[in-house]
Amino acid sequence: MDKTTIICRCEEINCEEIEEAIGHDARTFDDIKRLTRCGMGPCQAKICISLVADVIHEQTGSHLHEIPLPRMRMPISPIKLETLATNSTTFSSVKSVMDEVELEEGKVR
Numbered sequence: 492m493d494k495t496t497i498i499c500r501c502e503e504i505n506c507e508e509i510e511e512a513i514g515h516d517a518r519t520f521d522d523i524k525r526l527t528r529c530g531m532g533p534c535q536a537k538i539c540i541s542l543v544a545d546v547i548h549e550q551t552g553s554h555l556h557e558i559p560l561p562r563m564r565m566p567i568s569p570i571k572l573e574t575l576a577t578n579s580t581t582f583s584s585v586k587s588v589m590d591e592v593e594l595e596e597g598k599v600r
């Protein structure tokens with residue numbers, strides 16, 4: 492992978508920045524996230540998680556199954572503030588909020 496290859500599109504973090512974080516003893520996705528903001532974009536690491544794991548694997552020799560998953564925080568999927576603001580009157584449960592999000596994203600169950 493080229494050093495200028497963008498790993499995290501949301502935060503525009505390239506491979507060299509990930510390798511630099513690993514050089515500062517970052518060994519997990521959360522370590523790299525704290526040092527670079529990688530994974531803090533709108534997709535919440537859905538796109539970059541596997542690429543970061545590959546770089547950690549290449550740089551440290553850790554097996555992919557040994558690299559811990561990042562800590563996930565709500566909302567797992569980006570939602571509009573309007574959706575959150577109207578939660579108490581419009582939505583009766585988290586499930587109904589998630590259903591609304593999926594409708595907005597065009598997902599069909």
Ligand code: FES
Binds near residue numbers: 500535540
């Ligand atoms: S690509 Fe990394 S947070 Fe979206």
